[in-house]
Amino acid sequence: MTYQGVLTKMQTEFSKPINYYLVFKNDFINFNQLLNKTLTINFVGYECLNCHLDKPIYRQGFCKSCFFDVPQAADWIMKPELSKAHLDIEDRDLAYEKQAQLQPHIVYLANSSNVKVGVTRKGQVPTRWIDQGAHEAIEIVEVPNRYLAGITEVALKDHVGDKTNWRTMLKNEIKDENLIEWRDKLKPFIPEEAMQFFIEDNEETTIEFPVLQYPKKPKSLNFKKTANYTGVLKGIKGQYLIFEDDTVCNIRSNEGIVVSINIL
Known part of the structure; x- marks a missing residue:
């Protein structure tokens, strides 16, 4: 199954453990249900959270011109x-x-x-x-x-x-x-x-987080350097997805990036 959309901060539900949802325009993913599953994440492009144009993200999900203009930044x-x-x-x-x-x-x-x-x-x-x-x-x-x-x-x-x-x-x-x-x-x-x-x-x-395996040497996934990544999801903590090979993906810091996520 494949999902595609612009990354925004994961929505959470206070429970034991915390439930995590990645919400796209027309769909959502409950990541708790994907623990121990293999995910492929592909970089597709950009979408500024304010102007919605395909412009490189500067900070906080906004393109450079919007970042210096909108009150949210x-x-x-x-x-x-x-x-x-x-x-x-x-x-x-x-x-x-x-x-x-x-x-x-x-x-x-x-x-x-x-x-x-x-x-x-x-x-x-x-x-x-x-x-x-x-x-x-x-x-x-x-x-x-x-x-x-x-x-x-x-x-x-x-x-x-x-x-x-x-x-x-x-x-x-x-x-x-x-x-x-x-x-x-x-x-x-x-x-x-x-x-x-x-x-x-x-x-x-x-607070209890849904983590099966903590990384020993966490390395951050950078979509500008790694456009395609495949790994086994082992946990979610903060706004991070944690994978079996110690790769971690900070959803919050990648807001405004359009990805496709394939669940194998």
């Missing part, structure tokens, strides 16, 4: 502390920015390769943690806008990491941490503006 996406909608100041599209920024946001701790701090919209819990390959996570602050979440993250980054080591995450070389203790230890460093939103009493969320 503005600096405040990656750096929440740059959010300005609460001041009624436009960056690229004030209506979009108000909708995205002026809603409840969570500052959280997640353990994927190590304990890290992060920010996400409240409605993206636990999806954000799943996408990062975290096996445990906890909310520490719930604030009414993205700016407050951003300045809280910046303050806490001086005391805890804010990056995931993708190789360590995929190899599963991680240890359990007491995130409640981490939460309480970081409380004194929360900015005064956000302190009233500190979450005093909650529990960790644990």
Whole structure:
């Protein structure tokens, strides 16, 4: 059976283990059902997620011209502390920015390769943690806008990491941490503006991924260098497909690329 479409972030369903779906325009693939099956992935072309033209993808699924124009790729996406909608100041599209920024946001701790701090919209819990390959996570602050979440993250980054080591995450070389203790230890460093939103009493969320075999030396599949790849699917973690030969495919980083997937 063959499927073809433009890659976008896999959709997930919170269960034990997590269910993963790759959604195309007229079809979808449940990857959990394909474990231990042989897949052939072929590069077909590009399709910018904004203009939908066959133009090389620059970043985040957008061609170069769209990346520097659309609000979905503005600096405040990656750096929440740059959010300005609460001041009624436009960056690229004030209506979009108000909708995205002026809603409840969570500052959280997640353990994927190590304990890290992060920010996400409240409605993206636990999806954000799943996408990062975290096996445990906890909310520490719930604030009414993205700016407050951003300045809280910046303050806490001086005391805890804010990056995931993708190789360590995929190899599963991680240890359990007491995130409640981490939460309480970081409380004194929360900015005064956000302190009233500190979450005093909650529990960790644990996440189980559908992985039969973790890679020992993960090597990333690059469609610009490898237009055709065949391998046996052994797991899905974060936004990565994991294959028997230690090849891994980051679906999120390949958004905007058109592929055909043949299931043998």
